[in-house]
Every structure is written in C-alpha cells, then in structure tokens.
Amino acid sequence: MPLSNWETIPTTLFLLLITTYLLRCLKSWHRLAHIPGPALASHSSLYLVRTLLSGKFHEHMRSISEEYGPLVRIGPNELLCTDPETLRRICAARSPYTKGEFYETGRVIPGHDNIVTLRDETKHKALRAKLSSAYAGRESGRGNAGLEGDINSQVKQFIRLIEEKYLSEDGELRPLELTSKTMFFTLDVISEMSFGEAFGFLREDKDLYQFIEINDSAMPVMNFLLAVPWLTNFVYRWPLKLALPRDGDNVGLGRLMGLAKGYVDDRLVRRDDAKPGSSPSDMLQAFIKSGMDYDELVQHMFVQIVAGSVTTAAAIRHTLLALISSPACYMALRKEIDEAVAAGTISATEVITDAEAQALPYLQAVIKEGLRMWPPTTGLGSKQVPKGGDEICGYFVPDGTQIAHNFSGIMCLEGVFGKDAKVFRPERWLESSSREQADRLKFMNMVVDLAFSHGKYLCLGKKIALLELNKIFVELIRRYDFSLVDPHNPIKSTSGVFWLASDLWLRVARRQYFPHE
Numbered sequence: 001m002p003l004s005n006w007e008t009i010p011t012t013l014f015l016l017l018i019t020t021y022l023l024r025c026l027k028s029w030h031r032l033a034h035i036p037g038p039a040l041a042s043h044s045s046l047y048l049v050r051t052l053l054s055g056k057f058h059e060h061m062r063s064i065s066e067e068y069g070p071l072v073r074i075g076p077n078e079l080l081c082t083d084p085e086t087l088r089r090i091c092a093a094r095s096p097y098t099k100g101e102f103y104e105t106g107r108v109i110p111g112h113d114n115i116v117t118l119r120d121e122t123k124h125k126a127l128r129a130k131l132s133s134a135y136a137g138r139e140s141g142r143g144n145a146g147l148e149g150d151i152n153s154q155v156k157q158f159i160r161l162i163e164e165k166y167l168s169e170d171g172e173l174r175p176l177e178l179t180s181k182t183m184f185f186t187l188d189v190i191s192e193m194s195f196g197e198a199f200g201f202l203r204e205d206k207d208l209y210q211f212i213e214i215n216d217s218a219m220p221v222m223n224f225l226l227a228v229p230w231l232t233n234f235v236y237r238w239p240l241k242l243a244l245p246r247d248g249d250n251v252g253l254g255r256l257m258g259l260a261k262g263y264v265d266d267r268l269v270r271r272d273d274a275k276p277g278s279s280p281s282d283m284l285q286a287f288i289k290s291g292m293d294y295d296e297l298v299q300h301m302f303v304q305i306v307a308g309s310v311t312t313a314a315a316i317r318h319t320l321l322a323l324i325s326s327p328a329c330y331m332a333l334r335k336e337i338d339e340a341v342a343a344g345t346i347s348a349t350e351v352i353t354d355a356e357a358q359a360l361p362y363l364q365a366v367i368k369e370g371l372r373m374w375p376p377t378t379g380l381g382s383k384q385v386p387k388g389g390d391e392i393c394g395y396f397v398p399d400g401t402q403i404a405h406n407f408s409g410i411m412c413l414e415g416v417f418g419k420d421a422k423v424f425r426p427e428r429w430l431e432s433s434s435r436e437q438a439d440r441l442k443f444m445n446m447v448v449d450l451a452f453s454h455g456k457y458l459c460l461g462k463k464i465a466l467l468e469l470n471k472i473f474v475e476l477i478r479r480y481d482f483s484l485v486d487p488h489n490p491i492k493s494t495s496g497v498f499w500l501a502s503d504l505w506l507r508v509a510r511r512q513y514f515p516h517e
C-alpha cells in the first residue's frame with residue numbers, strides 16, 4: 001500500500017466512528033420521533049439532568065404535560081406519562097411491564113438488590129410476599145394496635161419536645177424548625193416499629209449521625225444518576241465506589257446502614273439463645289419469621305428507614321405549612337377536632353386512634369389535599385415497556401422504552417380536580433351531593449391514591465404513613481397555635497425525585513382557648 005493510503009487510515013476511521021455515532025443517534029431519535037416533547041430531550045439526557053437539578057422538578061413535570069399532552073418525550077428512551085388510567089394499567093398486578101433502568105440507581109451496596117431495585121418481577125413478587133404481612137402488622141401478632149402504639153409514643157415524644165423547648169410566649173420567641181423535626185419524628189417512628197426502640201432523634205433533638213445533613217447533600221448526585229441510570233455502573237466501580245456509604249461509617253447513610261446491620265446481627269444471634277416466649281414483636285422479628293435471609297434483612301431494614309422517613313416527613317411538613325397559610329382551612333380542621341372532642345368521639349387525653357381519625361371528614365380531606373398538592377415522591381418511577389410494545393395515549397411505544405410517572409402532573413389535572421386544581425382547597429373532597437360529583441370524587445380518590453403507586457408496586461408502607469398522618473395533625477392542632485416566623489420566606493424547598501426542605505421556622509404557642517385542659 002502506498003504511504004499516502006496509510007496516512008488516510010486515521011481520518012477514515014475517525015469519519016467511520018462519527019458516522020456510526022450519528023447513525024445511532026438518528027436511530028435512537030427516530031424510534032420515538034412521533035411522540036411530542038422538547039427538542040433537547042429527544043437527543044440527549046441533558047434535558048432530564050437539567051430539570052432534575054433545577055430544584056423545581058415537580059413544576060417542570062407539570063408544565064411539560066400541560067404543554068405537550070399526556071405522553072411526552074423527556075429523554076432519548078424516556079417518556080413521561082400523565083394519564084392516571086394508563087399508570088394504573090402499567091402497575092397492575094398482572095401487567096407485563098417491569099421496573100425500568102431508573103431503579104438501578106437505588107442499590108445501596110453494589111451487587112446487592114433490595115425491594116426497590118429488584119427488576120426481576122418473579123424475585124420482586126417473592127420478596128414482597130415475605131414483607132407484606134409484616135407491614136400489615138400480622139406476622140408480629142400485634143396488628144394495627146401495635147403499629148399505632150409505636151406511633152403514639154413518638155407523637156407524645158414530639159409533644160414533650162415542643163413543651164420543653166419550643167413554646168413561645170408573649171414577648172419571647174422560641175422558634176421551631178419544622179422540616180428537621182418532621183424528619184426526627186418519622187425516623188423515630190420507623191426505627192421504633194422496625195427494631196422495638198426509637199433511634200432517639202426527638203429525644204436528643206439532634207440530627208444524629210448527621211443523617212439528614214448528609215442525605216440532603218447527596219441528593220443532587222442521586223438526581224443526576226437517576227437521569228442517567230447507566231452511569232451508576234461507573235459509580236459502583238473503583239475508585240468511585242470508595243465514596244459510597246458503608247456500614248462502618250460514623251455518619252450519614254453509612255451509619256444508618258451500620259445500625260440496621262447491627263440490629264439484624266444482634267437479633268439473629270439472640271434467636272439462637274432466645275427463651276421460648278421471649279421473642280420481640282417488631283417488624284424485624286416479623287421479617288425473620290417470614291423467612292427473609294440475612295442479606296435481604298440487612299438491605300431491607302436500611303431501605304425501610306429511608307423510604308419510611310423522607311416521604312412521610314415531606315407530607316407532614318407540606319400539609320402543615322399549607323394549613324398554616326390557609327386560615328380558613330386551619331380553623332375548619334380545628335373546629336372539627338374540637339367538636340369531636342366535645343362529643344366524645346375522640347379521646348380528650350389519649351392520642352387519637354386511627355379509627356377515630358378516619359371518621360373526621362375534614363381531616364381526611366386535608367390529608368388527601370396535602371398528598372395531592374405535594375406528592376412526596378415526585379418521579380420518576382420509570383417502568384419498561386414489555387416485548388411487542390404498547391399503545392399508550394394513542395401512540396405506539398416500542399418495547400424497552402422507559403415510561404416515567406408524572407406524579408405532580410396527574411395531581412393537578414383540571415379535568416379531574418377542577419379549574420382550581422393548583423390551589424390547596426380540602427373542600428373539593430367533600431363535594432358529592434350530585435351523582436356527577438360522586439363519580440368525580442371516586443376518580444379523584446383513584447388518582448390521589450397513585451401518590452403511593454399501585455398494584456404490584458404499591459407502597460408497602462402506605463398504611464403506616466396514613467396512620468402517622470391521621471394522628472400528627474390532630475395532636476398538634478388541638479394543642480397549639482402555629483404561625484410563620486417569616487411569612488415572606490416561609491420555607492426553603494426544592495424538588496428532584498424527592499423533596500428537600502429546610503428553614504421552615506414556626507412560632508408555636510399554647511392555644512389560647514384549648515377547651516379540654
């Protein structure tokens with residue numbers, strides 16, 4: 001070969017590479033080119049990275065569906081679905097869909113799956129079966145009463161903390177920062193249920209092990225990886241994996257992992273020399289009884305602490321903030337509580353029971369409205385289209401496509417919730433005098449239930465979360481008056497796949513006219 005031909009080889013190779021890359025891009029773009037969406041999203045993951053890191057993810061998801069419709073292309077292989085019925089169909093018990101690539105990022109320890117990250121449907125189903133009865137309180141033999149007892153003791157601890165340190169009086173402000181306290185509360189509830197003893201965040205009134213601080217600072221990295229899940233494989237390799245949390249850490253997620261592992265180790269050792277009848281009755285014991293192996297237990301106890309705390313804390317703080325900023329709603333709820341106490345339908349001295357709370361229509365409306373306006377998980381929960389593809393919202397979608405849930409979008413659909421869907425108005429849940437309204441209410445309930453997902457992916461902790469919500473608002477509002485320390489800057493809050501919040505400063509005062517003291 002003449003020398004000049006040799007010299008052209010690198011150029012030819014380069015051109016070949018570029019052409020192959022461009023052809024691949026073209027093919028990838030063409031696959032879903034018939035589905036509307038922002039131009040950037042059809043070519044690269046940059047659109048998702050940008051919106052997930054914007055701090056206003058939920059708003060973007062809402063506005064993009066308003067602009068482009070119920071099915072929007074948000075990435076080269078990602079679509080966003082804002083059709084509640086399709087989302088239910090995708091998640092239904094017998095649906096051929098599977099968890100998507102999004103879930104790869106949820107693995108805490110490389111190579112070890114947990115209930116959230118398991119994409120193999122058969123294994124996921126089998127693990128869910130082991131977990132389900134413990135979540136219902138059945139395995140432990142304690143049922144609802146046991147779960148309620150654990151929550152009651154942490155509600156009382158929360159009240160004790162307010163009484164000791166955060167009651168403001170005339171001329172003296174003792175501000176309470178609610179975002180951290182709601183995390184303390186939910187972390188203590190979930191640890192008490194899981195291990196039979198609370199971590200003690202409320203007792204110490206402190207971000208133990210810097211868990212909240214480190215969890216919050218890791219969130220942008222997590223949001224980034226969730227937008228580009230395949231990059232997770234690099235994070236799981238040396239040297240990046242050295243930065244992942246480990247159970248030997250003294251702080252952060254790693255410390256919680258270590259605590260969870262410690263409890264499991266301790267319990268499995270104790271099981272060997274436990275006396276008959278001395279078995280604890282917490283969720284860990286229930287999981288052991290249901291046949292979970294060591295690895296499953298360690299993974300799950302950790303996942304449960306995170307899944308059970310961040311979400312419920314967000315629901316409590318957003319709803320309470322909405323109530324404080326909507327005096328008419330606040331007073332309507334307080335009136336309902338006072339009347340129920342006066343009528344003896346809720347106890348004047350004990351923490352409200354779940355059954356009593358369920359009989360308070362305005363409270364139930366407030367809880368639903370809070371979950372609707374600020375769904376605690378804002379995305380993406382992508383599921384993978386099965387072999388043969390699927391027809392979604394009038395479009396053919398090829399197999400392997402990732403379908404994300406638009407949690408914030410479905411909760412603000414005007415066709416479902418009315419023209420004032422973006423307003424916090426619990427009364428919308430109480431309007432059912434006509435047949436038409438009753439039908440609409442049924443549909444609204446179906447949509448708001450999707451905040452906990454559905455079918456084979458339904459949140460395992462839904463019942464626990466609702467127990468917490470049923471108690472906390474009543475116990476706070478019946479005792480105290482709340483006001484914002486800085487009404488012009490009520491909270492610092494950002495949304496990615498979860499909410500991050502800080503600086504929700506409240507003035508808490510004993511109720512002027514607490515009728516039951």
Ligand code: HEM
Binds near residue numbers: 315
């Ligand atoms: C208001 C509070 C909560 C909300 C809105 C919520 C929402 C959700 C959602 C949407 C999912 C499905 C996620 C997905 O597949 O992408 C989920 C799953 C899950 N949640 Fe919750 N959750 C809440 C509280 C809790 C609590 C208190 C616990 C534990 C005690 C918990 C444990 C779980 C677990 C273990 C899963 C995984 C289920 C599976 O993949 O099969 N959650 N949750």
